[in-house]
Amino acid sequence: MIRATRIIRRDALSGGEIVDRVVLDHGDRHRRRVAMRGAGGLGFLLDLPEPTVLEDGDALVLQDGRLVWVEAAPERLLEIRAGSDHALKRLIWHIGNRHIAAEIGPDAVWIAHDHVLAEMVRGLGGTAESVERPFRPEGGAYSGDHGHDHPHGGHHHHHAAG
Known part of the structure; x- marks a missing residue:
């Protein structure tokens, strides 16, 4: 099964071959790894490095470079x-x-x-x-990258996805 391993955010999208679209409600747009089927029938595995909120207008990048459009249901x-x-x-x-x-x-x-x-x-x-x-809710104060690690001046901790 072909995999989608990256997201191009709607603001950065400029060209590319859009081959299908997925129509997802708010809950289904917060994903890391799940089998999906586009409205046109294309089956693929969403396989992101961490849980991510897919926004209306984003594109999922398939391994072969083709794009799948994300639409908010x-x-x-x-x-x-x-x-x-x-x-x-x-x-x-x-x-x-x-x-x-x-x-x-x-x-x-x-x-x-x-x-x-x-x-x-x-x-x-x-x-x-x-x-x-x-439904396009606000990300929230702690949504940032939806979970990330980074140093804080001499100490280190993990921000959990919220």
Whole structure:
């Protein structure tokens, strides 16, 4: 089975032969090693050195140099809105306090659909509507390279993937 061992991030993608695409939800875009099948039928093994979040628009590089496009699949989400910037910031704080993955836009926040969180948002004066769209949450304070080792002035430790 052909392997994909590298990622070209969407911002660095400039040319190359795109031969297929994989359509993945948020959970399936955090991978290291898994057999995949593209929408066009191409089977391959994703075989990365460490767990990595695949972003919408990235390309997986196959051993022969061909590319497989990564597309974020639509998912059932909650779209959260508030009557003012201050109220939205307050809702974002409550969501963050629960360590919930969130995609933050200028006027709305999207989280995975959860009826308990929807009720919390409504109880705090916001709106929470069910929508279907790709989910592209923020990486988080500790997401960086999703796990890496490096020296810190005389000591060494590992940052776990978060």
